[in-house]
Amino acid sequence: MKDVGEIKTTHLFDMVVDLHPRQDMGEGPRGRRVHFGSAGGTFEGPRLRxxxxxxxxxxxxxxxxxxxxxxxxxxxxxxxxxxxxxxxGGRWVTPPHLRADLAEPAKRHQVDPESYYFHTNPLFETGAHQYTWLNDIVCVGTGYVVEGGVAYKVSAIV
Known part of the structure; x- marks a missing residue:
């Protein structure tokens, strides 16, 4: 096996996504399908905002x-x-004892993000010339709950 070194990242941006109330579609063949619609938000980092x-x-x-x-x-x-x-895509793994608090909109942003696993794998597409470099990178993100939505720290794998 070749040694290709450790995965290295660089900060891309921080993002907050404001969410509409969830739409519960019920139990399906893969589990309970829920839609969390984006109501807006912001992102900011060293190269784009x-x-x-x-x-x-x-x-x-x-x-x-x-x-x-x-x-x-x-x-x-x-x-x-x-x-x-x-x-x-990604996974949000929540210990059973925290699920009730994370389901409660008034409490969910108070749960310590260190107590759950919430990671993503962002990809981008654009035709904007100055941002085409985004088309060719793979990113990783760490999510956490904020009042009214979710937030992420997104890093590019270099």
Whole structure:
């Protein structure tokens, strides 16, 4: 086996996504399907910043074991008016004793993010010339709950 070294990352941006109330589609063949619609938000980092546009969201599945499987699609608009398509999957693993608090909108942002596993794998698509470098990178993100939505620290794998 070749030694290719450790995975290295660099900070891409921090993002807050404001969410509409969840839409529960009920139990399906893979688990309970829930839609968390994006109501907007912001992102900011060393090389790009802007707004999360309304209309995207997370078409999540809660598996029978309580793990949430993410399926997120968002449109970002940069500070200079360019559009970026951002997608990511991921896993949000919550210990059983925290599930009731995380399901409660008034309490969920008070739960310590160190007490759950919430990670994503963002990818981007754009035709905006100054941002085409995003088309060729793989990212990792760490999520946590904030009042009214979720937030992420997103890093590019270098």
């Amino acid at each position: 802007g707004d999360v546009l309304p209309g995207g969201g997370d078409w999540a599945v809660f598996r029978p074991d309580g793990v949430m499987v993410l399926d997120v699609r968002l449109t970002l608009r940069t500070h200079d008016g360019q559009l970026l398509y951002m997608t990511y």
